[in-house]
Amino acid sequence: MVIALIACGVMAISGINPWLVLVLLVVWSGSLILAAVTPPPAAPPPRRSAFSEASISELIEHSSTPLLMTNRNRVSIANEAARRVLGNHIIDQDVRVAFRHPEAVALLQRDGPGSATIHGLARRKDIYLMNRQVMDERFAIIELVNQTTEAQVSRAHTDFVANASHELRTPLASIIGYVETLQDDGDSVPQATRKKFLDTIQAEATRLQSLVSDLMSLSRVEAEKHEEPDEQVALKQLIETAARDAAGLERNAQIAFDCTEDVVVQGDERQLEQLVRNLVDNALKYGAPGAVVSISLDRPEANRARLRVTDQGEGIAPEHLPFLTRRFYRTDPGRSRAYGGTGLGLAIVKHIVERHRGLLDISSELGRGTTVEIRLPISLSA
Amino acid sequence: MGRKYYDGTVQVMAEHTVKAFDEDITRLRGLIAEMGGLAEMSIQEALDAMINGDEELAAGVVARDKKIDVLEAEVDKLAVRIIALRAPMADDLREVIAALKIAGVVERIGDYSKNIAKRVDRIEGRKHFEPLTLLPAMGEIAAEMVHDVLTAYAARDPVLAREVIATDNKVDAFYNSIFRNVVSFMVENPATISSAAQILFVARNLERIGDHATNVAEMVHFAATGNYPPDEDR
Structure with a gap:
């Protein structure tokens, strides 16, 4: 600034057109003023939430639990596990396209968080527990837990108990029947028939015995299943x-x-x-x-x-x-x-x-x- | 479509109408999926009710049909609005037309389930009524077809759609065999004819459900590829 004033003063003294000198002074000092003022702060970047869609997507992508994020009525993110269960087409579709089961639809239309058990989500026989967490009025996270195997295991267990009881009851029924007959009118039963009855009782009792011992070895083998034999x-x-x-x-x-x-x-x-x-x-x-x-x-x-x-x-x-x-x-x-x-x-x-x-x-x-x-x-x- | 920012604004204003159209189509597909989910559940519950004689469950199926009807009306309204306001062309138009037709068919499937449910209390002596045991296997296939065709619709998957079309033969074969079985059962047990006749109607309903699933499969194929599946599959 000072240099500009001195330079213009020298120029005015040395007889250059004073108007020209004045213009030069204005432009020179003006440019200096503009340069000196710090530029106005850039408009602040639009306020983002603490998370971005991309970061959430990255975060959940490799989870083995099927996870989805919904934006209002659309699926905005589905991780790999979820895409494997529901198909690749669900992204950016209406959530009902991914979950059409009435229970699921009811859960999706609810305001707050909740969970529902869905039978036949992807395949007709599967069972999933669907958990929905609401983040704000737009976004919600849905988690799926596959319960198909658990249901099968518990069913297999029930079946086994039912079968085993049935198998145990059958020989017992005939043993009891024959013993009762022999007790009630044992004297009137001919010797040969009585022998036959006793043979049947023995055969059934033996069968019962081998059944019980088989059941025991089965449970022993199952119990040792994970120990390596040495x-x-x-x-x-x-x-x-x-x-x-x-x-x-x-x-x-x-x-x-x-x-x-x-x-x-x-x-x-x-x-x-x-x-x-x-x-x-x-x-x-x-x-x-x-x-x-x-x-x-x-x-x-x-x-x-x-x-x-x-x-x-x-x-x-x-x-x-x-x-x-x-x-x-x-x-x-x-x-x-x-x-x-x-x-x-x-x-x-x-x-x-x-x-x-x-x-x-x-x-x-x-x-x-x-x-x-x-x-x-x-x-x-x- | 323009880049969607996290706060939902779309950068390119010129694509506003595209976004609105996209929003409508998404909603349309969502409505159809919801209808399908209800219909699917109705088939399963109607069959369960029929086999176990559960009249309460049957009443639930009958009540659910109203909901399906309401959704169908909503699909109709939305589809007509899309056509009127957005004048869709080519594959967009196919999509809307297919949705309109599929909604009608899914509603029919719901009706058949309702019809099965209504027959639950007309079967007498259920415990020792042999023809009932023929139904679950057939119902399973029909329900599977409906499930698969809805998945095919959601995924726009013409291959799965054609698989569904191919399955229809099985349902038809089942229907024929049940028909023969029940008729001979009627001859042997004239006292149970009125109950046995109900079983025939139920089997008929299941067979119709299979046919309608096939129809939907054809429309899914049409919406996805622009042509109907070749005849050999049908």
């Missing part, structure tokens, strides 16, 4: 003993055992014995009477032992195969009971195989017979 078991001897044991003296000749090499696996000796017993027992029971049951043990891969039990029975229809290891599942209930089966044999086998990290495979051809194949990992350290 014994070194040589399979050849074990299989042979268990198979002969299952066959008993009178059916011993029906067993053909073929073993190329002995294999040692890490396992639970008692359980593996039971596994073989159950398989051989099944094969003898459902195979053709008198026909040979062949058992073989080999080692098709370096780290797997393979046990096969093959019968020559009438085979199992393919539609039954997926359910054979279910508890109390029977392809032919009448026949199974006649043989004293408990309906638990293969369920126990399955659990034992699972505990040994093995594989169970059942193949069957109608009219030809059934082969049960079990592969067990071999402990290479042994």
